[in-house]
Amino acid sequence: MKNKRNGREKKEYRTNSEEETFLLAKKLAKNFNGQEVVLLTGELGSGKTIFTKGLAAGLGIKDVHQVCSPSYTLINIYQAKYPIFHVDLYRLGKDKEILDLGWEDYLGQGVVIVEWAEKIKFDIDGIHVALFMEEKDQRNIIIS
Numbered sequence: 001m002k003n004k005r006n007g008r009e010k011k012e013y014r015t016n017s018e019e020e021t022f023l024l025a026k027k028l029a030k031n032f033n034g035q036e037v038v039l040l041t042g043e044l045g046s047g048k049t050i051f052t053k054g055l056a057a058g059l060g061i062k063d064v065h066q067v068c069s070p071s072y073t074l075i076n077i078y079q080a081k082y083p084i085f086h087v088d089l090y091r092l093g094k095d096k097e098i099l100d101l102g103w104e105d106y107l108g109q110g111v112v113i114v115e116w117a118e119k120i121k122f123d124i125d126g127i128h129v130a131l132f133m134e135e136k137d138q139r140n141i142i143i144s
């Protein structure tokens with residue numbers, strides 16, 4: 001399903017398992033040029049880290065099992081076709097904490113993937129991915 005709103009094309013997908021969510025992200029990343037910013041939103045358990053693993057796989061990471069949510073380290077860096085900067089804003093609550101983290105320094109130096117991107121209160125261009133939990137392992141995923 002394609003929708004256009006605010007000049008941004010939206011595509012909506014439904015996945016029925018973690019594997020399908022992973023494969024959707026992997027397919028998306030195959031066309032990346034190494035400068036993308038992917039802004040992931042969704043509640044706890046909605047599949048943001050699985051989606052990130054799929055993106056990393058699509059970018060050619062050798063061991064997808066090294067990809068894990070950086071909830072405590074805040075930023076993980078992985079080597080693939082392009083550097084991957086995986087940022088998790090879950091534990092940060094204030095705008096100042098998010099700005100002080102310095103993750104914006106990685107923009108343009110590789111693929112930047114931000115979990116809990118809804119916490120960012122300033123405008124940033126990127127690929128917006130909203131993940132919604134449905135029944136069992138189903139996810140509704142909107143990419144714009």
